[in-house]
Amino acid sequence: MADAVLCEDWPVQWTCDVSARSPEVTGYAVAAASRILWALSGRRFGQCTVTLRPCADDCAGLAEVPLWGWTVGYSMPPWDFYRLPYCAGGCGAGCSCTRLSTVRLPERTQRVVEVRLDGTPMATGAWRLAGRDLVRTDGAAWPRCNNLAAADDEPGTWSVTALIGEAVPESGRLAMGELACEITKAASGVDCRLPPGVTQLVRQGVTIQYPDVGQLLKDGRTGLYLVDLFLASENPTGLRSRARLGDVDAILRGRL
Structure with missing residues (x-):
């Protein structure tokens, strides 16, 4: 159940200077980066404080x-x-x-x-x-x-x-910093390293290839070094959610 929701934004170690950016833009970037990395890493990291009633x-x-x-x-x-x-x-x-x-x-x-x-x-x-x-x-x-x-x-x-859940590792904080930086730039109208939504552009006889963002995310990659390094180390097989172990006999007994 801890995998079903992201309770709070991930901690971030900025890899760029965001002192000139507005808190609204950086806040949006952190929230967006948290959601993206949480999903791409298999919904594994992130902690929630919950109250249980046994x-x-x-x-x-x-x-x-x-x-x-x-x-x-x-x-x-x-x-x-x-x-x-x-x-x-x-x-x-x-x-x-x-x-x-x-x-x-x-x-x-x-x-x-x-x-x-x-x-x-x-x-x-x-x-x-x-x-x-x-x-x-x-x-x-x-x-x-x-x-x-x-x-x-x-x-x-x-x-x-x-407190339930697995803390975000240091590599995840750096990945957050890199991705949030690029989202901040894009939201501010500044050139960034996020892949655009086109795959090919021809200008003055020169052909420029761009990676397709949809395919990158489908493959569990973003094209950003620290982000992809984190994902390759923590979710190399591209799991959509954390693996679970279950007692099939207990489940079947509960249905009888």
Whole structure:
């Protein structure tokens, strides 16, 4: 679901002087470059801060949880107690077999910003993030049910606000700078290196070939060195979206 929307513009490392350009033009260029590079890199990079409203499967069936501004079905995994860490052969010195309440968050969860319980933010020492698992460490268990009809600042609710997604790498920031520079020039009526929409021009007996912009984007290339270097390294096969792994048996079981 993180691949379905670009939450905010990518960070940019300008490769040209834009001090004389208006904020409106540079802002437009950054927004346009962000959208283009996000799409061409397989909708992989970019982070969103979202508020999740977990609910156990056996409490409300398929929970309706707002993600990325939409309300979508979000089924939590089986709510069980996990032993962290796993202790083979029983508990020994330095090994804890305390049963801890754990709930799994979406893929690519980078950090948890806040956990609210009955409308009140929990102390950070009462929970920790272990990979994708939100582990409760204060000895209590996460609530099985959640009043999704109420806002998360009311009793009977709980929520997890988390940063989800993969950060834009440095090469992506430089690619942003190069592409945004050229878009800024084009928007200002200045010659730029963006390919025009013609493929051939004959003037005074001289034939000039231009790459077709539609074909460039179809091939996942722009003709700009830093941009194409970034795309070649991060999306060499031209994927349209991030690859996913799925449990076909679990999907089929859910339809029966």
